[in-house]
Amino acid sequence: MFQSGVRVHMRLTKAFIPTLKELPADAQVASHKLLVRAGFIRQLSAGIYSVLPLAQRSILTITEIVREEMNRIGAQEFYLPALNPREIWEESGRWSVMGDNMFRLKDRKGADLCLAMTHEEIFTVLARAEVRSYRQLPQTWYQIQTKFRDEPRPKSGLLRVRQFTMKDSYSFDLGKEGLDKSFEDHRQAYVKIFTRCGLKTVQVDAHSGAMGGSGSTEFMVRTDAGEDLIASCEACGYAANTEKARSKIETPDAYAAADGVQLPLEEFATPGVVTIEALQRQPYGVGAKRQLKTLVYMADGKPVIAIVRGDDSLNEAKLQTATGANEVRPAHAEEIPPLMGAKPGSLGGVGLGEKSASGAVRVFLDERLAGLSGMVTGANKDGFHLKNVSITRDLSHAKIVDLRSVVEGEGCPNCGKPLQVGKSLEVGHIFKLGTRYSASMGANILGEDGKETPIVMGSYGIGVERILAAAVELHNDADGIRWPMSIAPYHVAILPLQMQDADVRAAAEKLYAELTAAGVEALLDDRDERAGVKFKDADLIGLPLRIAVGKKGLAEGKVEWKPRTPGSQVELVAIADVLAKVKAAVAEGGGKIR
């Protein structure tokens, strides 16, 4: 990935833009279908794509935007090796941590190498070797480089691949305050980058995962093609992955017997009733909100009980967080009776106090249930349930934590307005690494006090192809892509509609030459094709402006102007006015006249 250089115009008879009439069979998401159909990309292997000229132009434009905004915050561009020796990854401890996700190979001497997934290691090696004094800090270093990840399941075109371009940057600061500033600088830069690329993003707090460190924020684009579920609030800007999201907990209703009346626990027969649903029906008539849903999980091989309200669903990630386990899974059907004394459908947490105290089984209870009474749960005896359950009295051995999944429409935890829940795609991620790498790899500097201290680091990534694909996901219709002007492969398409007409040809050529000379990126469809073919391809490729040159309009000295935006109509424009109009539209859309 190098500087974009001269941006040439192009005529379609010379261009390599292999558009397809038919859909590629294996494409599922819109961006994949359209990028293949419109001739932007071709698949080489699972999760490995060839970038064709149209896509390359957009990618160069995207990276140019990234460079501008990175440089603006004082970051300096590097270009580091993708091929890394094992040693530095051993130093950071990630040679083993990365497991099968990292591509590994041996050289002719048998030495271990890997293809870098990110570049904390090399940048830290550089800093360790060359940065000695606090006087040299802060530094922010970045590169735009190919990353390799052996994804277990590549999918969705460019959205989940094994080789991709990433802008990764790393900040080096003396202390926490410096890191905070570097982090905020990046946050601001990222907002600008994504906005300029035509993406609306929400920022969510995220787990730091295998990266380590004290905090991280993900930049997410809301789209069904994404893989993460995000809860967000339009009103106040709250946003969180559903693995962490909360909502305003509704106040206990009358059923909760908030007045403190506590009836004695009572067992009742419920033959054949093994679902929340069934217990709601007559003759029982127990509302789901009064039921306790009791689920048995294995956390790193040890049984744990999770209890949520009957109409709530357990969020496994939250349970995992609560247990502190590396892995949680639902218990197998045959693991449950020996533990609980009953089969699923008749389970409950009541009476597990002893087991809980002995550490044989841990019980977790969703916080929304705290303090309630008058609840109904399984009796741990097939065919029986318990009523009048009081959380405080009967489940005091349970640990109260956040376990439930947030649901669309629930109140925002900050402002109370309805939350939206939807799929989202991660396009950027910023991390406060702290001293995770500098400490393990010995990247120390001398402070003002003469003492040696590890450099405080941050790391920040942007997926370049994901920006491209996300833009397509956000901006398309039944006819094709609708590129934002700022990252479109060309600004304008010029379509001579009757190639057999010399006047039409001449007028289109003249316009093309004029726009090109003015620095506009224009694509001339000079193919000897029928008008319909040109319109279809133009819509599919999706350049933001379309100028059709036809006999009819030409007779009046006019051409047809149509932006590729929703709802826009064809407009007749005098040829003399076209250049000014194009320039204005390019500028307005954030494109660049060169």
Added chain:
RNA sequence: CGGGGCGUAGCGCAGCCUGGUAGCGCGCCUGCCUUGGGCGCAGGAGGUCGGAGGUUCGAAUCCUCUCGCCCCGACCA
């Protein structure tokens, strides 16, 4: 890694069950025609049916192994 699906012409597919030597649409090439939303007609090129082995007189078709791709789940900086 578990479950499912699919590999036949550049692309999308049929043929396979019930073995007899490969077909359709799109695209491509040539000519005529047409010319404002993927025109029409005629002629043509293009496939060792993913690979290997086996059964059979004969395999795209049946059997075994293998490679690849897609989807669901698990996993996931």
